[in-house]
Amino acid sequence: MLLWPRSLWLQLNIVHPQAQILRAFSSVWRQCQVLMHELGLDDPLVTPLRERFLLPLMALLYPDYGGGYLDSHRAFVVKYALGQDLELGCHYDNAELTLNVALGKDFTGGALYFGGLFQAPAALKETLEVEHVVGSGILHRGGQLHGARPLCKGERWNLVVWLRASAVRNRLCPMCCQKPELVDDEGFGDGFTREEPTTVDVCVLT
Numbered sequence: 001m002l003l004w005p006r007s008l009w010l011q012l013n014i015v016h017p018q019a020q021i022l023r024a025f026s027s028v029w030r031q032c033q034v035l036m037h038e039l040g041l042d043d044p045l046v047t048p049l050r051e052r053f054l055l056p057l058m059a060l061l062y063p064d065y066g067g068g069y070l071d072s073h074r075a076f077v078v079k080y081a082l083g084q085d086l087e088l089g090c091h092y093d094n095a096e097l098t099l100n101v102a103l104g105k106d107f108t109g110g111a112l113y114f115g116g117l118f119q120a121p122a123a124l125k126e127t128l129e130v131e132h133v134v135g136s137g138i139l140h141r142g143g144q145l146h147g148a149r150p151l152c153k154g155e156r157w158n159l160v161v162w163l164r165a166s167a168v169r170n171r172l173c174p175m176c177c178q179k180p181e182l183v184d185d186e187g188f189g190d191g192f193t194r195e196e197p198t199t200v201d202v203c204v205l206t
């Protein structure tokens, strides 16, 4: 399924030069990332993508993981290049569901590998490897262990959208599996809400 115009990385390059800057960022495990929010692309691009396209699709594909209740996101573009980040260690996302779209440029290597849900004892026993295809997206559960194999050649830019359902995470934080203690934040924060949203029955261990 073609999810993204090939020219997006070009638009990021030209319109938003900060996208090219190598920067330290909130998460210590990656050097080069830019938030779509910082580029002013959340409201015009990512929010409509989530509300109009991803919400109905995820409601069908992942009803047990809050797919029908996605009410916020954290979206960013990551860059891998020789001499910069080459790979990404095994982790799970701060998200109920994730969309990962390969924007470009030309590259070899960098495949994603997937294990099971992080709560499962043998979650990394057998992994599934999925090659990135420029213009296509990969959907997966945020709690599914995954990482990116080393880049071999070229430059790889990906759009990653961490999709969040407050109805799910308000009950149990997906990172620490505890009842969340909330502090105020700006924008979508980490996707928790204080008001009780529509409830949904989800078992975090399934």
Ligand SMILES: O=C(O)CCC(=O)C(=O)O
Residues within 6 Å of the ligand: 078, 088, 093, 100, 112, 146, 147, 148, 158, 160
């Ligand atoms: O490099 C990739 O394609 C994976 C990125 C990822 O898993 C993440 O940002 O959470």
Ligand SMILES: [Fe+2]
Residues within 6 Å of the ligand: 091, 092, 093, 146
């Ligand atoms: Fe991830």
